[in-house]
Amino acid sequence: MNKGLLIVLSGPSGVGKGTVCAALRQKTTDLVYSVSATTRSPRPGEVDGVNYFFKTREEFERMIEQDELLEWAEYVGNYYGTPAKFVQEQLDQGKDVFLEIEVQGAMKVKQKFPDAVFIFLAPPSLAELEKRIAGRGTDDDEVIRRRMQVARDEIKLMEEYDYIVVNDQIDCACRRIMSIIEAEHCRKERIVPQLTTSLNEVL
Ligand SMILES: Nc1ncnc2c1ncn2[C@@H]1O[C@H](COP(=O)(O)OP(=O)(O)OP(=O)(O)O)[C@@H](O)[C@H]1O
Numbered sequence: 001m002n003k004g005l006l007i008v009l010s011g012p013s014g015v016g017k018g019t020v021c022a023a024l025r026q027k028t029t030d031l032v033y034s035v036s037a038t039t040r041s042p043r044p045g046e047v048d049g050v051n052y053f054f055k056t057r058e059e060f061e062r063m064i065e066q067d068e069l070l071e072w073a074e075y076v077g078n079y080y081g082t083p084a085k086f087v088q089e090q091l092d093q094g095k096d097v098f099l100e101i102e103v104q105g106a107m108k109v110k111q112k113f114p115d116a117v118f119i120f121l122a123p124p125s126l127a128e129l130e131k132r133i134a135g136r137g138t139d140d141d142e143v144i145r146r147r148m149q150v151a152r153d154e155i156k157l158m159e160e161y162d163y164i165v166v167n168d169q170i171d172c173a174c175r176r177i178m179s180i181i182e183a184e185h186c187r188k189e190r191i192v193p194q195l196t197t198s199l200n201e202v203l
Pocket residue numbers: 011012013014015016017018019020132133135136167168169170
């Protein structure tokens with residue numbers, strides 16, 4: 001079991017993962033956020049090394065070959081992946097690490113880190129999801145159509161997750177995620193090994 005908690009947040013594009021993460025950052029400083037690598041082009045305002053590490057396909061494929069990624073997936077024509085070294089270093093230091101990734105990648109993390117916590121952020125409805133993707137104004141109609149198509153398959157896999165949080169309101173979703181993390185820290189599987197020294201007379 002890792003010293004820190006690995007928390008995986010997935011959910012269809014446009015459901016509000018980034019928005020909820022930004023709100024979480026304001027409410028708690030206890031989480032470390034992994035920065036993914038991608039071959040997608042930066043959107044206006046996105047900064048290399050902050051939002052993503054922007055890579056060419058060749059660079060990304062080299063990262064795959066050199067086993068630098070904890071997981072990776074191809075999504076709507078681009079590669080996305082989690083740099084492994086940073087995540088493992090933070091977990092080893094006892095920090096809680098937060099990954100915001102799509103479903104195929106989350107399923108790969110599940111194989112490697114069965115004790116990670118998997119949270120699916122669900123939209124209140126498909127109509128609301130499409131409204132949010134389109135309202136963001138970052139994708140053309142074809143990309144929106146493909147993201148909605150993938151979203152249907154992703155929603156089918158939501159039962160693979162430990163928790164489902166409906167993102168009807170940003171603050172509510174944020175509170176629920178913080179409660180899940182709090183509760184996960186109290187699981188006996190995590191607590192008992194830590195208490196065996198201090199309570200060794202009775203344990
Ligand atoms: N609870 C909410 N109610 C209404 N609008 C929301 C809510 N949460 C997020 N949004 C809006 O939905 C749009 C998409 O949000 P966001 O970019 O955070 O989604 P995402 O899941 O991170 O998408 P992607 O996976 O494509 O990066 C944004 O315009 C955001 O302001």
